[in-house]
Amino acid sequence: MTTRSKSRQSSVPDPDHKHNEQAAGIEHSESSDNGSIGVDKEIEDKKQIRNLKRKLSFIENEKDVIKKSCDSLQEDKNSLNNYLNFIKKDRNAIKKDRDFIREDRNTIISSRNAVKVELASLQHKYRTLAYKLREHVECPVCFDVPTSGPVYACPNGHFVCPKCKDQLCPTCRGKMSNGKSLLAVTVIENIDHECSNDVCEEMLPLAELKLHLQCCPHRSVLCPAPAELCGRKIPLSKVYNHILKECAGSYNRVGNNNAKNNGRFPKHFRYPSPASMGLNAYLKGYVFSWNKEHFYLSFEKFLGYAVLSLQLFGSAEECKEYEVSIAVHRIDDEEMKGKHVQKFTGEPLPVETDQKARRHNGLLVGAMQLEKIEVDRKIGVTLDIKKIPL
Numbered sequence: 533m534t535t536r537s538k539s540r541q542s543s544v545p546d547p548d549h550k551h552n553e554q555a556a557g558i559e560h561s562e563s564s565d566n567g568s569i570g571v572d573k574e575i576e577d578k579k580q581i582r583n584l585k586r587k588l589s590f591i592e593n594e595k596d597v598i599k600k601s602c603d604s605l606q607e608d609k610n611s612l613n614n615y616l617n618f619i620k621k622d623r624n625a626i627k628k629d630r631d632f633i634r635e636d637r638n639t640i641i642s643s644r645n646a647v648k649v650e651l652a653s654l655q656h657k658y659r660t661l662a663y664k665l666r667e668h669v670e671c672p673v674c675f676d677v678p679t680s681g682p683v684y685a686c687p688n689g690h691f692v693c694p695k696c697k698d699q700l701c702p703t704c705r706g707k708m709s710n711g712k713s714l715l716a717v718t719v720i721e722n723i724d725h726e727c728s729n730d731v732c733e734e735m736l737p738l739a740e741l742k743l744h745l746q747c748c749p750h751r752s753v754l755c756p757a758p759a760e761l762c763g764r765k766i767p768l769s770k771v772y773n774h775i776l777k778e779c780a781g782s783y784n785r786v787g788n789n790n791a792k793n794n795g796r797f798p799k800h801f802r803y804p805s806p807a808s809m810g811l812n813a814y815l816k817g818y819v820f821s822w823n824k825e826h827f828y829l830s831f832e833k834f835l836g837y838a839v840l841s842l843q844l845f846g847s848a849e850e851c852k853e854y855e856v857s858i859a860v861h862r863i864d865d866e867e868m869k870g871k872h873v874q875k876f877t878g879e880p881l882p883v884e885t886d887q888k889a890r891r892h893n894g895l896l897v898g899a900m901q902l903e904k905i906e907v908d909r910k911i912g913v914t915l916d917i918k919k920i921p922l
C-alpha cells in the first residue's frame with residue numbers, strides 16, 4: 533500500500549525535472565517493480581496462508597487423533613487401576629488365607645508334638661509292661677519264653693515251661709501240681725518274642741515269629757560242602773566266610789582259587805577227571821559272592837555218574853529270581869562249540885536242600901560221557917548265573 537501512494541505522488545510536476553526525472557525514472561521503475569513484487573508477495577502470502585491453513589487443519593486432525601489416543605490411554609489407565617485394585621484385594625485375601633494356614637500349621641505341629649510325646653510315653657509303658665510280663669513267663673530253669681501253652685504254675689503262682697516241669701517248683705520249691713495258667717498263655721500270645729537264632733536280634737509278635745524263623749538270615753544250616761568233607765551246622769549268615777576261610781570242602785581256600793570269586797560270569801574251571809577217581813569222590817566246591825547273594829558250586833562223583841549243582845544261600849522263593857547254566861566240556865572247548873558238551877539250565881537249589889536231593893539235581897553226566905570229554909585227565913566246566921526280572 534505504501535508503494536501505491538508513492539506512485540501517485542510522482543505524477544505531480546517537479547521543478548528539478550532532471551533530477552525529478554531521474555528520481556521519477558528511478559521511482560517509476562521502482563514503482564513498477566514494487567507493484568509486481570507486491571502481487572508476488574500477495575500470492576506468496578496467500579500460498580503461505582493456504583499452507584498454514586493446511587498445516588493448521590493437519591495439526592487439528594493430529595490434535596484430534598492425539599486426543600483420542602489420550603482418551604483411550606486414560607480408559608486403559610482406569611481399567612488397569614481397576615485391575616490393580618482387584619489384585620490388591622486378591623492379595624489381601626491370599627495374605628489372610630496364608631495367615632490362617634500358618635495358624636493351622638502351627639496348631640497341627642503342636643498337636644503332632646503332643647501326640648509324639650504321648651506315643652513315646654505309651655511306647656515306654658508298653659515296653660516296660662512287656663518286659664515285666666516276659667520276665668514273669670520266662671522259665672526259671674531254661675530261661676526260654678514259651679511260644680505255646682500250657683504253662684504250669686505252682687500254688688504260689690510261679691510259672692515253669694512244660695519241658696522243665698518237675699515235682700517241685702524251681703522258684704519256691706513248693707509241690708507242683710498240674711495247674712496251668714491261662715493268663716500266662718494269654719501273655720505269651722501277645723508279647724514280642726526274641727528270634728531263637730544266635731546273633732539275630734529280631735523281636736516279633738508270635739504270628740510273625742513263625743514266618744521269620746523260616747527265612748531268618750541267621751538260621752542254622754548245614755554247610756553246603758559235601759558232608760563227607762565238612763558237615764558243620766552254622767548260622768546261614770556265617771556260611772560264606774566259613775567256606776572262604778575254614779571249610780574243608782572249599783576250593784577258595786586252596787592256592788589263589790578265590791580269584792575266581794570276582795563277580796564276573798561266565799566262569800571257566802578245570803576239574804580233575806572223575807574217571808581217575810575212586811568210586812565215590814567228593815570234590816571241594818567254590819563259593820561265589822554276586823548280586824549281594826552267595827552261591828556254592830559242588831561237583832560230586834558216584835558210581836556211573838557225576839553231578840554238578842549250584843546252591844543259593846537263600847530260600848526256594850529267592851532261587852526263583854535266578855537262572856543258572858552249568859556245562860561240562862573239553863578244556864580246549866570253552867566256547868562249547870565242539871562235540872560232547874553237556875548242559876543244564878535251571879534254578880539254583882536253596883541252601884537247605886538235603887544232600888541226597890542235591891545229588892539228583894543240577895547237571896548229571898554219565899561216566900562214559902565224561903570219559904569222552906576228558907583231555908589230559910581234566911574236564912572243563914562253565915558256570916553262568918543270571919538274575920531274572922520277576
Ligand SMILES: [Zn+2]
Pocket residue numbers: 671672673674675676692693694695696
Ligand atoms: Zn524251661
Ligand SMILES: [Zn+2]
Pocket residue numbers: 686687688689690701702703704705706
Ligand atoms: Zn513256686
Ligand SMILES: [Zn+2]
Pocket residue numbers: 727728729732733734744745748749750751
Ligand atoms: Zn532271626
Ligand SMILES: [Zn+2]
Pocket residue numbers: 755756757762763764774775779780781
Ligand atoms: Zn563247611
